[in-house]
Amino acid sequence: MTEEHLDRMVRDADPYRPDVIGHLDGARQSLLEEIVSEPTPGRVVEPSQPRSRARRAMVRRFAGALTAAAVLTGVVAASTMLREPPVDRQAAPVDRPSASTPVVYSPVAMKAAEKNPRLLINQPGWRATTVYGFAEQQGTIAFSNGGRQLEMNWYPAEYYHDFYADRLNVSPPEPVRVDSWPGELFRYSAGDFAVMLRPRDGVFVELRTGGRWSRHEFDRVITAVVRVDVRTWLAALPPEIVTPERVDAQAAKVLAEVPLPPGFDAAALGDLGTNDSYQFGAEVTSRVGCAWIAEWLRAKRTGDDAALQRAADALRSSHQWRVLHEMNEQGDWPEVFWRIADEVAASGPPAGYDSALGCD
Known part of the structure; x- marks a missing residue:
């Protein structure tokens, strides 16, 4: 993915352009107002006061969810924000559940x-x-x-x-x-x-x-x-939405064949709240990737060559992670993840990797 490609993605995703407005759902519009850096006539930019803190939190959560708002070599990328809207299956109305069928939640x-x-x-x-x-x-x-x-x-x-x-x-x-x-x-x-x-x-x-x-x-x-x-x-919520009581089962699927960094605690994923499956996959792989990068940095700092090699190999292996390939048809989070993983494995973390992956 070249910088020119990333620039074009951001430009084409401007939610206030009439030719693309019909193809962007509200979530993409809202975040693109926050992260697109080039002013566009008629585009509303969020107020400056909360931007530093609110935008930082938004980039962090969307980097692991709706977007990979990646600041890579100075380019702001609206990547997974560009995933296709989920197919509407015209489900039954969202009604209150019957009192005769109580459900126990965790x-x-x-x-x-x-x-x-x-x-x-x-x-x-x-x-x-x-x-x-x-x-x-x-x-x-x-x-x-x-x-x-x-x-x-x-x-x-x-x-x-x-x-x-x-x-x-x-x-x-x-x-x-x-x-x-x-x-x-x-x-x-x-x-x-x-x-x-x-x-x-x-x-x-x-x-x-x-x-x-x-x-x-x-x-x-x-x-x-x-x-x-x-x-x-x-x-x-439809069954594909990952609520906290479904986290363990869904995490096991996401982490299948994914090498886990030292000390990685899958049980801690319960704090992710409620997410759709794409966002959950991005949140989980974000934590795995960030932990492997932290291990790479630790090994580099301490001269632990064996651990450095293990971390690099794990990051390179992300090209074979099934969850990322499944997500790649919906958005560009895997592309951003792979780009950063490859750079870390080759020479070290690129500038802005922490914001791009949600590590900060």
Whole structure:
């Protein structure tokens, strides 16, 4: 992957270009506003005050999830952000589970979901296709239905006023309520909307459209957005979403045939929260890769040639990891991972590797 290719990927992924807007889901739009460095007419850039800290956290989590926002040789790469949207299988509506079929969830799953907003679209045809971050105060859940997406991003409440001031540059606000939660609607275009919900329980939520919308459709859908309890939210997630109680089984699949660095604790992966399978795979391989790079650096520093060789061989072997090949059809996280792994094995970590892989 050449630097020219990375530049082209970022340029082509600008979410405010009319020719690509229909191919980007809300999650990609939101993050690209954060990481694309070249200003584009009409593109809104997030407020400067929270960027240093919030962007650093966002790059870290998306480097192991939706993107590999890789700063490699000075180039910002919006790589895995460019994966194709998941195929919408037109599943049954996201409804509350029947009281006659109680489900027992692990304490870890319950605790992770309790800490964050739990919003669902109680309308037929909507399916959760992207989930990330239900272990911290910043995350995403995106729903898809045919050619439309509605993404819900949440952030720490301390950033609300800066985001709100920025959105005032988009359009005048219109008061709205989402399941009695007050907020303001902003209109990016005739078919592109965002709703900022006011801070609550330490976070605020922004709902953002992706795909083909009309104002009438948007108004109808947001009236069906409901805030639910933990059990309802967990029960509404499709089986491919990796919730905390599914981590051990999914981690075993991801780590099959992957050489583990010294001291690697697979049990610690339980703190990843709730993620879709792509994001979970990227988070896990990020931790493995970062740990092998740390071992390479330790061995280099101490003159342990045998350990240095083992770390280099393990990183080179990533070209045979099944999980990365499975992910490669959906996005470019594997390409960024392989590039960094090869550079480390050949001569050492490149500048910016820690941000690119989420090691920092």
